[in-house]
Amino acid sequence: MCSEDQDIxxxxxxxxxxxxxxxxxxxxERLGSDSALVDELxxxxxxxxxxxxxxxxxxxxxxxxxxxxxxxxxxxxAAAAVVLLLSGGAWYLLQTKSSLPALAERYAVQESPLPxxxxxxxxxxxxxxxxxxxxxxxxxxxxxxxxxxxxPTDTTLFFTGLAQAELGKDATFAFEAVAQxxxxxxxxxxxxxxxxxxxxxxxxxxxxxxxxxxxxMKDHPYRDRxxxxxxxxxxxx
Numbered sequence: 734m735c736s737e738d739q740d741i742x743x744x745x746x747x748x749x750x751x752x753x754x755x756x757x758x759x760x761x762e763r764l765g766s767d768s769a770l771v772d773e774l775x776x777x778x779x780x781x782x783x784x785x786x787x788x789x790x791x792x793x794x795x796x797x798x799x800x801x802x803x804x805x806x807x808x809x810x811a812a813a814a815v816v817l818l819l820s821g822g823a824w825y826l827l828q829t830k831s832s833l834p835a836l837a838e839r840y841a842v843q844e845s846p847l848p849x850x851x852x853x854x855x856x857x858x859x860x861x862x863x864x865x866x867x868x869x870x871x872x873x874x875x876x877x878x879x880x881x882x883x884x885p886t887d888t889t890l891f892f893t894g895l896a897q898a899e900l901g902k903d904a905t906f907a908f909e910a911v912a913q914x915x916x917x918x919x920x921x922x923x924x925x926x927x928x929x930x931x932x933x934x935x936x937x938x939x940x941x942x943x944x945x946x947x948x949x950m951k952d953h954p955y956r957d958r959x960x961x962x963x964x965x966x967x968x969x970x
Contacts, residue, residue: 744777748899749871750843757843764839765961775838778901833940836965837932840958842925844895845869847888857883868892873899885910887917894926904930921947925955941968 746752747760763770846865850858864879873896880889880896887910894907904926911923924947931940948959948970963969 740773741777744774747774747843748778750845750869751871752843768835771835771839775834778838832965833932833935833937836962837929839965840955840962841929842922842955842958844892844922846892861889864889864892868896871899873897887911887914887919887923891919891923894923898926898930921950921953922955925953925958941966944968945970 743760747757752760764774846869847861849862849865860879860882864876864883867873867875867879876896877893877900880893883889890907890910894904894911897904897907908923908927908930911917911919912927914920917923924943928940928943928947931937931943944959944962944966945968947953948956948963950956953959
């Protein structure tokens, strides 16, 4: 397999959450020091979203018939498109984007799905388990569809937001709904991912406002990343 295919498969594994904890740790360590890798990952996400948009209409038609189209069915199409981007001059355009999207890629967090307990579970738990299985496999469309069948708890909203963000959709509503629940154990993580979405879309005022709120939290789970983002942006409390 050529190195370009290997790079694409590596990026896909990271974006879709298929890396082991050890592999993800090594990859994220590289993101902290390898700006070329950050740009390459950003290019993969841009291409992935573009392809998703092309196929979304067809997916919606087949979904009405009860058939869920998995994003991995067009893996090699994505690979070809990324290669085309890199060889056709679009690579330069991607590199000239604001540093905020690159920083968002560098300090992104791949959240792990909840444990799955299918045996003897009640129907709502089975639906939740199906959603977590889909999320773990990178099937974010199915994740959203299953979670929509459940009450809007902080957990279902949080993973809905994660899946929407992976699909390039606006996840602000879902994350903000969690952030408005002060006692939720997922509140700080929801704020972090909402900030990342604002960074990816170059919404600097919103991103900095959310960053200011988080940096004041001494027990924030991603405080080291918040401090690193401050070095890259010059943000101050």
